Each structure stands twice: as structure tokens, then as C-alpha cells.
Amino acid sequence: xxxxxxxxxxxxxxxxVLLADPAVxxxxxxxxxxxxxxxxxxxxxxxxxxxxxxxxSRWEDPDVSITDGRPxxxxxxxxxxxxxxxxxxxxxxxxxxxxxxxxxxxAQPGVIGVPL
Amino acid sequence: xxxxxxxxxxxDLIAELHEVLWITRPDADVDLIRHAYDVAxxxxxxxxxxxxxxYITHPVAVATILARLxxxxxxxxxxxxxxxIDDTPCELAALSREFGxxxxxxxxxxxxxxxxxxxxxxAAQAMAAAVSRDTRVLAVSLADxxxxxxxxxxxxxxxxxxxxxxxxxxxxxxxxxxxxxxLRMDSVPSELETLASAAxxxxxxxxxxxxxxxxxxxxxxxxxxxxxxREEWLGELQTLPTRKDRGSFAAxxxxxxxxxxxxxxxxxxxxx
Numbered sequence: 001x002x003x004x005x006x007x008x009x010x011x012x013x014x015x016x017v018l019l020a021d022p023a024v025x026x027x028x029x030x031x032x033x034x035x036x037x038x039x040x041x042x043x044x045x046x047x048x049x050x051x052x053x054x055x056x057s058r059w060e061d062p063d064v065s066i067t068d069g070r071p072x073x074x075x076x077x078x079x080x081x082x083x084x085x086x087x088x089x090x091x092x093x094x095x096x097x098x099x100x101x102x103x104x105x106x107a108q109p110g111v112i113g114v115p116l
Numbered sequence: 117x118x119x120x121x122x123x124x125x126x127x128d129l130i131a132e133l134h135e136v137l138w139i140t141r142p143d144a145d146v147d148l149i150r151h152a153y154d155v156a157x158x159x160x161x162x163x164x165x166x167x168x169x170x171y172i173t174h175p176v177a178v179a180t181i182l183a184r185l186x187x188x189x190x191x192x193x194x195x196x197x198x199x200x201i202d203d204t205p206c207e208l209a210a211l212s213r214e215f216g217x218x219x220x221x222x223x224x225x226x227x228x229x230x231x232x233x234x235x236x237x238x239a240a241q242a243m244a245a246a247v248s249r250d251t252r253v254l255a256v257s258l259a260d261x262x263x264x265x266x267x268x269x270x271x272x273x274x275x276x277x278x279x280x281x282x283x284x285x286x287x288x289x290x291x292x293x294x295x296x297x298x299l300r301m302d303s304v305p306s307e308l309e310t311l312a313s314a315a316x317x318x319x320x321x322x323x324x325x326x327x328x329x330x331x332x333x334x335x336x337x338x339x340x341x342x343x344x345x346r347e348e349w350l351g352e353l354q355t356l357p358t359r360k361d362r363g364s365f366a367a368x369x370x371x372x373x374x375x376x377x378x379x380x381x382x383x384x385x386x387x388x
Contacts, residue, residue: 028348029356029365038368038371039352039365040375042372043349043372044376044379047380051379051380070351070354070355071351074344074351
């Protein structure tokens, strides 16, 4: 399966956070905490996801932020297509990992790999 | 104008308006516009802007913005008189006697729009209603806001932020709508947007080291998206509780900037 963007480890973590409930919009700082990623890693990923149209972003309703007495937030949310592709990508990744683990487990110690 | 007044800054502004009109509207009724100036100057006499300038400099600047956009005579007079009803004892009936019903109605419509906003009702609705009525009044409203945004630094910070947000949320869309209606205001929406975003970027933490770092790093980003990211980050920054948190946020965000800039500069066609 080929995706429009490379699913690196950090991308995978961002997608898991967003997929936890695709209906809930989340803001950058929130995603960065939940995915345990620094903002310097997170924002470029969000920009890539947005360009690939997996994710959409929009400003929070100003009335809400004014009532809460803070600047308005930029909210990110998976698009419908993005949610589908993301969950497929995560499944594929999990499968590939499982396969690799079982093939490693089947291998005889000492038969592969170089002697220390 | 009397010779004593000729030294005042408004004399320069009036001269500038005349020059602009000479180029964009050689057929303009200069006497009528001049009369609108005199009436506005009479009513605003003694009032000052936050900048310390005489208040009359503002309506003249608004009229000049509109003159550059080839606005017609009633629009230019409305621009001159736009604050007389709300900010001075002047009454619409007096304007109607001096300038006729068309101009008085436009000033009245401007005032109505302005009051709706002041009452805090959904301003987008007010703007939408205005678009359906006289687009010239909306043009005055936009030019008024544009001049206010150009002179925003003289207002208190909280007011700056509120006004800037208002501009981004409905003045820019309204201006774009006017452009779509071919009203020759093509430069207005982008200038409004730039000024408003800059004001938001100057928020509480923008001057602190962390805010400056984020704002400086953001200059690496393509111009079209820069303001959005800057506002997003300065907003997040403001919600962080300690200085250490803010410093760390700024440092990490700045570190990611080159990668973000590369992502944003890549053409969308390169996807996949």
C-alpha cells in the first residue's frame, strides 16, 4: 500500500492521537502532549498532513476564546478520507511489525547474524 | 481654511486628498467634498485621536483611501462625515439640509452599522446586511477600519487584539466580497489582513524573548502562511504557565521551522 506521505514513527503517533476520536478537533499543544512530541516535530507533521488533505485545520470560534479569556486556537481534525487512510496505514504498520517479529522468532539463534 | 489652520497637519492631508482626486477623479465635485470637510471639521473641533492628532485627520485619511479607489462624491462626503452623528452633537437632519438626502442616508446607514457592532451583535450579520444594501457604505466602513488599523499602535493592547480579530473574522471577508463585486478595492483585504495579523502577533508575549524567537523563526515561512502560524504559536505560547515552558516551546518550535518551511514551500503537485 502506497500512501501520500511517509508514515514515520512520529507521524504514526500523531495519527493515533487523532484517531482516538476522529470527531474531536484538537489543538497543536494538546496533540504534542498526547503524542509526546516536541512542537518542532509536531507542526511540520501537521503541515504535511494538512497538505495531504488527511487533516483540516480551522480557527476556533472567537466567541469561545474571548469568553475563556485566551487567544483563539487553531484546531486540527482528520478529514473523512484522512481518517480512513490513517487507520489503514496504522493497521498495515501493525501487521508489518507482527510479521517481522514472528519471522525473527522463527529464526534460529546463531544461524543468522554475524558472530560477536 | 483660515491661514492659521494652514500650518496644521490636516492641511497637508487635505492637500494630499486634492492631489489624489486630481488623478483618480478629475471630475470630482471638489467644492462639495470641501464643504463636507468644513462641516466635519466644525463638529470634530477640539477632539483628538489617540495619537494626539486632531480628530479631523481621521475622516480626511478615510476619504483619501476611498479617493484612491475612485469612490464617487457621495461616498467621499460620507467618509468625511462618518463619525459626526455618533461622536458629535451633529444630527442627520442637519446633514440632510446641507448635503441632501442621499449623503445623509449613507451617513445614517454607516452609523446604524457602527452601532450594531458596538452593541456586540453578530457583526458578520451586520456586514452581510450592509452588502445587500449600499455597497458604498460598506466601502466607507472598510476604509474607516483600514485607517484605524494603520494607526492601531495608539490604542490599548486589549482593544488592539479585539479589533484585529474582528478584522480577520469579518472585515477581510467583507472586503473580499466587495472585490468580487468589482469595486476596485483589491488592495484593501490584503492590507487589512496583514495589519490585523501583525497586531495579533504583537500580543502579550510577542515582546518576550520566547515570543520574539517564534515570530522571528516564522519569517522563514512563506508569506502567505506566515501569519497563520505566528498567531497559532503566539496563542499557544500565551497559554503556557511558566516562563520555562514558554522558552522550551519557543525553542522547539523554532527548531522545527526549517522543516516546516520546506514542507510549506513544496508545491502541492509534488504530493504522492
